[in-house]
Amino acid sequence: MATLTSWLDAGGDILDQGLSLYFPAPYSYTGEHTVELQGHGGPVILRALLDRLYQLGCKPAEPGEFTRRAVENGKMDLAQAEAVAACIDAATIRAGKQAQRQLQGAFGQHIELLMQQLTSLVAHVEASLDFPEEEIPALYFDQLAEKMQQQLIMPIRAMLDSAPLGERLFDGATVAIIGAPNVGKSSLLNALAGRERAIVSDIPGTTRDVLEVDFEIHGIPVRLADTAGLRISDDLIEQEGVRRAELTAAHADATLFIADASRPETWDCAIDADIFMMNKMDLAHSNIPERFIAASVADGVGVEEVKDALATTLGDIEIADESMMVTRERHRQNLLEALSCVEAGMHTLHSEEKLEITAMQWRHAWSALGGILGIGDVEHILDRVFSEFCIGK
Incomplete structure (x- = not known):
């Protein structure tokens, strides 16, 4: 009104x-x-x-107070509440769409289905405990084990496989470009960023410090770091640049090594990197190692292949149902705990003397899944989740 x-x-x-x-x-x-x-x-x-x-x-209002009240009053589950913050923080359209899926309750519905299936399977085990005088054929437990594998273990593992990509959609990733001086690191940064961000020069050692630029690859927020050329130098400033380059590479989520096709001395294949790119292929004088992506950044050749390789390295995989994607560390830890309890219960399923252990482990798995949605004694979880919210919302 x-x-x-x-x-x-x-x-x-x-x-x-x-x-x-x-x-x-x-x-x-x-x-x-x-x-x-x-x-x-x-x-x-x-x-x-x-x-x-x-x-x-x-x-x-305290941080997240409105959304916390919505959870406490049953308007949304805890996973949906976390999606509210994710919608606000999303840095790419792909991340925003994923947050919306969770906000609409799709992820929570998958968790609820897993909990319902687990409840049914636990009931079968507890029925066996309630009627110990009945002789239960081994086939019965074989069928339970098969259902547990199909209905719980496989879906949970599929969700966990999506976690590296899901978490990076919101947390982002850092990629360090490394290589010898004047191999095209700054040119690649400009090509990937889509704008002239770094100074490009034929003079070796132009880049002295770490230069960072934010962009996205396949919807993943990426901070790309252009580093000083790796070489031995008497210049104290350049030495510091090399030190910072090595430090940046050591802490990056992925490293991209660039070499110059016309200068074999830049092809140091012993260097530790995730992706290898051979630039200036139009100037190649000899065969290059197979592990390199052939490129000529000045002509725009190979840039898309580098993007695809980076996306794959950062965990971008084809997911049949993205509404099941795990996007938060808390959810991943709960799923890992649930999977561990389910598998522990499987080890004692065929032993009548240890069926109580099976039932206990599977009840613990149910609680771990329930913690994702805010079911059960989760006051400490609520405090942690809503402390991350902006004021009011």
Whole structure:
């Protein structure tokens, strides 16, 4: 219900005029009775309105308080609440779409299905414990083991396989470009970034410090670092540049080594890198090692192949159902715990003396899955999750 209204200060004078929107429970974001004020904005008027509201007994919302109330009132599960923050923080369209899938509840529905299937399988085991006098054929437990493999273990492993890509969609990745001076590192950075970000020169040693630029590869946010050419130098500044280059490469998520096809002395194949690119192929005088991606950055040749190789190195895989993608470290740890408990229970499934252990392990697995959605005693999890939210939301 929208009402045009005036808001008054303590003396009765009008501070502002705007819309008061009333959302009766449970039809608000939090599931509670809510009033939203829409004024003209501007920091002075806004501050005066807030001060008046505080005088009347209101208090500022804590980080994530509205979303936390929505979880506590059953408007969304904890995975959806985390997706709210992910939508805000998404740096690429792909990440934003993935956050929206989770916000709509698709990921939570997959977890709920796993929990339902696990509940059914645990019930079969506990039924065996309740009727110990009944002789249960081995085939019965073989069928349980097969169902557990198909319905729990395989889906959980598939979700865990997606975690490297899912987490990097939101956390991003750092890629260091390394190689000898004047092999085309800065030219590649400019080509990948799509703009002239680094100075390109035929003079060796032009890049003295680490130069970083942000862009995306296949929807993955990437911070690309152009480093000083690796060589022995008497120049103290260049020496420091080489030291920083080596340090950047050591801490990067991936390293891209570039060599010059016309200068075999730059082909140091013993160097540790994830991707090898041979630049200036138009000037090649001899056969190049097979591990190199052939390129000529000046002509735009090989740049797309380098992008694809980087995406693969950073975990980009084809996922049949991206709504099952794991995007948070917390979810991955819970799934790992659930998988460990499920597999531990499988080891004792065929031993009648140890069936209680199987049931206990599988109940623990259920709790681990429930923790993803905020089911069970998860107050400490709520505190950690919502401490990462922006103020209010």
